[in-house]
Amino acid sequence: MTQQVFSSVSTKKLSPKLIRNLKEKAIEIVLFIAASTSVATTLAIMFILLEECWFFFQEVSIFKFLTDTEWTPLFANPRYGILPLLSGTIVTSAIALFVAIPCGTIAAIYLSEFADSKLREIVKPFLELLAAIPTVVYGYFALLFVTPFLQKIFPELPGFNMLSAGLVMGLMITPFVSSLSEDAMRAVPALLREGSTAMGATKLQTALRVVFPSAISGISSSYILGASRAVGETMIVAVAAGLQPNLTLNPFSQGATITAFIVQVSLGDVARGTIEYQTIFAAGLTLVLMTLVLNIIGYYLAKRFREIY
């Protein structure tokens, strides 16, 4: 009987809708292309970096690149040791994190646990505005405002120094750290906060002993991603730290970071295909590897914290 009913329905109505299917397929292709551009860009960048580095490392041994203490590729007697650039990057980033981690964390705890919703609506946009300021403005802020100010305290401080660049970079990263940390803390279920409050804990005890440890993976991932921002930051250090590659951990001295060197060479008139030209790719690859490792760690931590509760 039911068999009868089925066969009596016109097969025409059940046949696939050609136009609809074509439209669906076309949309799918457009979406796929859009999604693949980012993947393709990343792969292309990696390819070009590796290709140029291949030529670079034919001239300069990797061992020399990693151990030589001088970076003077543009001099008559060139030396290609990445260490001075690495030390500049590490010093400025460390100073930046020294500022951004405490400030960002405290701001996040305040916004997530203490501020009432009205105040949060006012403070958060201001904090996020900090992230919207172009970094070159931060660079001049460091050079023309922070450095003279610091020179009043430390008269021997040179006009270009890593301390000022690092401090301002820290300011720049603070909203980044606080925003991600706050998200992590706000994702902690209200049930845990109530549990702690019900035990007679104060707001501060609840924030520090329950909410913070619950959100620790998200918070540490915000630190790592902040570090990756600091390592990759260019304009502030190029403007305010001086462009002298300098193997030192002293924040009061001048220094160049990997990024600052790349800007310097890219802006100059270095001929394509020369070894000087290829140095920026070697430096760039080092930078990409550093941020890649940091991002992978950050990603891993962020993923783990979502699984806790």
Added chain:
Amino acid sequence: MVEQLEKAIDFQPVAEVKHLDFYYSGFHAIKNVNFDIPEKKVTALIGPSGCGKTTLLRCFNRMHDLYPGNRYQGGILVNGVNILAKEVDPIEVRMRISMVFQKPNPFPKSIFENVAYGLRIRGENSRTVLDEKVEDALKSAALWEEAKDRLNQSAYDLSGGQQQRLCIARALVTEPEIVLFDEPTSALDPIATNSIEELMSGLKQKVTILIVTHSMQQAARFSDYTAFMYMGELIEFDKTETIFSQPAQKRTQDYLSGRIG
């Protein structure tokens, strides 16, 4: 109603609810509730969803203070002191009236530190005191045998039922007078539910228990007194057997027989 209350009071009250009203901003959630909580007994709060039973429970440890716009009126007297009064410190109240929640909510700490939490936040750091009190609390919560060899493991390694017993131990460690249970078994399977119920029946030797439950069977099984709430009002409060066998109010009867709720 007055008559009935008088009939029910053949006990020593540990807390007296007097003309209690509660408002969530504009919403009048608890309407003029009056009753006494008997000492070292289990009192169950029952009623349909949204009747205000959890709201009433959360007045007892001032959990409503956490969110803006909430307002209490009237009082809950414990030893003659109105714990809802502005000059009473809610943190002190929560030391003496602790709470177990609907879902187990252990902190991201070890089993030991979860139980020790209430002592730690009061500045207790002596290892011997902590060891002793944590052990007592875990024993009271019937978790000691299962947990004693893994006190330093994360509380999240425990099963759901064990986590809830851990939360009970945590609530007991400060030696409160009253423990509030907000549907403590609603997230648990029947076996875990059974063990928590046994545990609560045993606990009334030591503390007064006030429990919100959705399950009338649960209320009937182990509570001594039952309060039936409906639309923010306390409809009836009496010995559990009286409520279930011969309720005085028609609405109680209707609820128990499944006609409302």
